[in-house]
Amino acid sequence: MYLTRLADICRAAGLDVVEVRGWKRRGHGPMTAVKTIVCHHTAGPKKGNMPSLNVITNGRPGLSGPLSQLGLGRDGTVYVIAAGLAYHAGQVRSSSYANAYSIGIEAEATGVDPWPAVQLDAYGELCAALVRAYDLTVSRVLGHKEVCYPAGRKSDPNFSMPDFRARVTKVLKAPATVPVGTPAQIFSAVWARDAVKGPWMTPDNPTRAAQSVIGTTFPDQVKATDAANAAARTFPAVAADARATAAAATALAGAAAALGATATPVAADAAQTRAAADRSEAMLTALEASVRTSMAEAVKAAVEASRVRVHVTVRSRSAAAPPAAPAAADPSSASGSAPHFR
Ligand SMILES: [Zn+2]
Numbered sequence: 001m002y003l004t005r006l007a008d009i010c011r012a013a014g015l016d017v018v019e020v021r022g023w024k025r026r027g028h029g030p031m032t033a034v035k036t037i038v039c040h041h042t043a044g045p046k047k048g049n050m051p052s053l054n055v056i057t058n059g060r061p062g063l064s065g066p067l068s069q070l071g072l073g074r075d076g077t078v079y080v081i082a083a084g085l086a087y088h089a090g091q092v093r094s095s096s097y098a099n100a101y102s103i104g105i106e107a108e109a110t111g112v113d114p115w116p117a118v119q120l121d122a123y124g125e126l127c128a129a130l131v132r133a134y135d136l137t138v139s140r141v142l143g144h145k146e147v148c149y150p151a152g153r154k155s156d157p158n159f160s161m162p163d164f165r166a167r168v169t170k171v172l173k174a175p176a177t178v179p180v181g182t183p184a185q186i187f188s189a190v191w192a193r194d195a196v197k198g199p200w201m202t203p204d205n206p207t208r209a210a211q212s213v214i215g216t217t218f219p220d221q222v223k224a225t226d227a228a229n230a231a232a233r234t235f236p237a238v239a240a241d242a243r244a245t246a247a248a249a250t251a252l253a254g255a256a257a258a259l260g261a262t263a264t265p266v267a268a269d270a271a272q273t274r275a276a277a278d279r280s281e282a283m284l285t286a287l288e289a290s291v292r293t294s295m296a297e298a299v300k301a302a303v304e305a306s307r308v309r310v311h312v313t314v315r316s317r318s319a320a321a322p323p324a325a326p327a328a329a330d331p332s333s334a335s336g337s338a339p340h341f342r
Pocket residue numbers: 039040041088144154156
């Protein structure tokens with residue numbers, strides 16, 4: 001892989017960038033992967049912003065360039081030198097630190113004099129941008145003195161790497177800032193790069209011009225945005241509905257609880273009523289039986305009474321009969337002409 005995004009990555013981090021001619025094709029072949037950022041200092045001349053640039057780009061006797069992918073000037077400018085493999089690390093303790101797996105940064109410094117604050121700030125921002133761009137952890141930002149083999153073969157960079165990694169972490173954790181420009185700056189940022197031109201694209205109305213072209217080029221996205229905005233406007237009404245529904249549900253739950261409380265006494269009443277009904281039925285049955293018995297006895301008594309009356313009647317009629325048959329008054333001893341009722 002050739003790291004052809006390097007310049008854009010640095011620019012996006014807000015760094016000043018100089019692209020060294022031919023950098024995208026420069027390298028000792030491609031990189032295999034990016035696993036490590038190796039920090040160096042040049043131990044170069046005292047004067048100038050990046051006096052070692054020519055050596056880093058083209059090499060020195062015995063070692064051909066590029067000698068790193070990136071250079072960092074004393075004023076914080078990033079020089080993008082090579083997109084391919086560079087000879088910066090030499091012998092290392094682990095293959096993941098080797099040139100095929102690591103981006104080298106050569107910062108211009110003597111290794112003796114103090115570092116300008118602007119250069120150190122840029123160094124931290126540069127490493128943070130690379131960590132983010134290549135999905136690394138800050139622990140993969142290492143000094144040449146940390147990765148070299150054998151240990152102690154190199155002493156650069158001459159600052160504390162733990163302190164430097166803390167600086168990189170701080171940059172990564174800082175809240176992202178959104179650059180806001182003037183309308184003219186925004187207009188030029190948007191339209192200076194755009195091939196589409198039209199009479200409506202005037203700097204005094206950049207917003208309208210942008211919307212016109214965006215709506216033509218990305219109709220679906222504009223529709224989605226409109227829908228989202230409409231949803232946002234509808235939301236209060238939906239929320240009010242939801243609140244009303246929740247209140248109704250609470251009221252229903254209360255009513256259900258009240259019904260539950262009433263159901264128990266109602267059930268007890270029903271049981272009592274049922275028992276009373278059962279008792280009434282038994283009483284009716286008994287009454288019916290007693291009525292039937294009484295009626296039967298009454299009928300029997302009536303029948304007996306009738307028999308007595310008939311008996312009496314018969315006896316009366318016998319009394320009026322001729323004296324020739326006095327014995328007929330006693331039916332039990334009656335014989336011959338007397339009617340027999342038994
Ligand atoms: Zn070094």
